Amino acid sequence: MRLLLRFAVTIFSAATLTGCATSMTVSSHVEHGLDLSRYRTFDWGPADALPTGDARLDQNPFFKDRVQGAVEKGLAARGFRLVALGESADLLIHYHANISRRVTVAHADHAYGYCAQADCPPALLEYEAGTLVLDIMDARTNELIWRGWAQSSVQDLLDKPGEMAKTINDGVARMLLRLPPTL
Amino acid sequence: MRSLGIRLAGLVTLTLALTGCASSEVRSYTARGVDLLQPRTYNWARDDARATGDPRLDNNRFFEEHVRAAVDEQLANKGFAKAESPDVIVHYHASVIQDVKNRGVEPGGDCKECAPDVYDQATLLIDLVDAHTDQLVWRGWAKGHIDGVVDDQQWMERRIDEVVARIMRELPARAREASE
Numbered sequence: 048m049r050l051l052l053r054f055a056v057t058i059f060s061a062a063t064l065t066g067c068a069t070s071m072t073v074s075s076h077v078e079h080g081l082d083l084s085r086y087r088t089f090d091w092g093p094a095d096a097l098p099t100g101d102a103r104l105d106q107n108p109f110f111k112d113r114v115q116g117a118v119e120k121g122l123a124a125r126g127f128r129l130v131a132l133g134e135s136a137d138l139l140i141h142y143h144a145n146i147s148r149r150v151t152v153a154h155a156d157h158a159y160g161y162c163a164q165a166d167c168p169p170a171l172l173e174y175e176a177g178t179l180v181l182d183i184m185d186a187r188t189n190e191l192i193w194r195g196w197a198q199s200s201v202q203d204l205l206d207k208p209g210e211m212a213k214t215i216n217d218g219v220a221r222m223l224l225r226l227p228p229t230l
Numbered sequence: 231m232r233s234l235g236i237r238l239a240g241l242v243t244l245t246l247a248l249t250g251c252a253s254s255e256v257r258s259y260t261a262r263g264v265d266l267l268q269p270r271t272y273n274w275a276r277d278d279a280r281a282t283g284d285p286r287l288d289n290n291r292f293f294e295e296h297v298r299a300a301v302d303e304q305l306a307n308k309g310f311a312k313a314e315s316p317d318v319i320v321h322y323h324a325s326v327i328q329d330v331k332n333r334g335v336e337p338g339g340d341c342k343e344c345a346p347d348v349y350d351q352a353t354l355l356i357d358l359v360d361a362h363t364d365q366l367v368w369r370g371w372a373k374g375h376i377d378g379v380v381d382d383q384q385w386m387e388r389r390i391d392e393v394v395a396r397i398m399r400e401l402p403a404r405a406r407e408a409s410e
Contacts, residue, residue: 074381076292097281097288145285149328152345171330171346178285191291 071199071214073221078192084229085137088130089122091115092139092184101146101175103205113212114142117219118181125226139184146201149176177201179218195222254374254393258400264367266402269358271313272305274298275321284326284350286380293380296390297322301356304398318367321357326350326376352376354390356397370397 099105118140119129130136153172176198183193197218204211260266287293301320302312331347355371372393379386 072381076290076383076386078292095289097285143285143288150330150348152348171348180285180288182289191289194286194290194292196286 071197071218071221073195073197073218073225075193075195075222075225077194077227078190081192081227083227086127086185088128088134088136089138089140089183090130090134090136090186092141092182092186095141095143097143097145099144099146101205104144104146109208110144110211110215113215114144114179114219117216118142118223121219121223125223126229136186139186139189141182141184143180143182145178145180146175146205147178148173150174174200174202175204177204177214179215179222181219181222193226195225197222254372254396256370256372256393256396256400258368258370258397261365261367266368269317269360269367270310271316272310272318272320272358273312273314273316273361275319275359280323282324282326284352284380287324287326292383293324293386293390296387297324297354297394300391300394301398304394308398308401316361318358319361321359322355323357324352324354326352349375350377352379354393354397356394368401370400372397 104110122140123129127138150171150173153170177200178196178198180194180196182191184190185192199214199218201211201214204214282288301322305320327350329349329351331349351373352375353371353373355369357366358368359365360367374389374393376389379389
């Protein structure tokens with residue numbers, strides 16, 4: 048199986064980016080009946096100890112700045128205020144990033160026309176799948192009240208800061224659109 | 231090389247799953263010599279959270295609470311009561327992996343239809359552990375495809391309810407007794 052994947056990867060490494068980078072899945076879970084209008088301010092909570100699955104993301108200040116910047120901007124647009132140093136907040140925000148290897152089915156004949164045979168069958172394509180999870184906790188109860196996530200291929204993205212920043216901004220913005228209305 | 235690779239990969243094909251949404255495979259195991267009609271009280275293991283393999287589900291209160299509520303309901307139906315010093319401790323564990331299913335293609339067969347089946351497979355297992363001896367007395371589990379399920383909170387909650395009910399059906403039934 049590994050060998051097959053390797054073949055597929057070699058053949059389609061060029062196709063990967065175009066094939067997967069475009070599709071991002073965004074969704075969320077929410078506490079039943081959550082009323083966000085009770086909350087006014089937010090702060091960053093402590094990071095978790097879960098593994099990112101990729102050393103390039105561990106203690107990566109660029110990545111952290113990008114995510115925090117996008118979240119702060121998005122929450123401000125929704126009327127939440129980032130507290131000043133030493134001030135206590137209503138909400139604690141926390142994010143977690145993870146990268147894992149996944150496979151997808153590439154229909155080479157239709158999409159890329161690489162196939163020599165007329166009946167060229169679909170191939171397995173391996174790629175790096177990134178997940179960004181954003182947690183919003185009630186600061187008083189320390190309970191999770193909302194979780195949003197964005198999942199997308201990040202194949203070769205870690206080496207391209209500009210595109211990575213765009214993907215983060217896009218993912219965070221789309222996640223926060225799913226926050227329940229405050230009015 | 232190129233066409234060989236594609237061919238080989240293409241031959242790695244699938245059968246199933248599209249139907250898989252509703253169908254989970256459910257199994258259980260009972261330790262030898264254990265009378266499952268004996269334990270009457272249970273409680274949850276303290277802080278049982280382990281990595282699931284799916285970052286959306288790790289430390290996910292909405293997932294964890296729904297599983298526990300579903301198990302609580304099923305155990306109550308089986309006549310179990312929650313107690314401070316229980317007969318059995320209940321653990322659960324969820325894990326998700328991506329899997330690929332193959333189907334052999336007949337020689338000379340048309341390969342237009344034979345895409346490999348790539349899917350997310352989840353396993354939910356529920357353990358009953360003897361609170362005094364710390365021995366596993368019963369384990370029930372379900373395995374099924376969950377593509378798209380986690381992204382839809384209502385769907386996820388329905389799936390948990392269904393699958394927990396089916397797992398707990400494996401636990402021997404007994405008459406409910408009102409008093410000790």
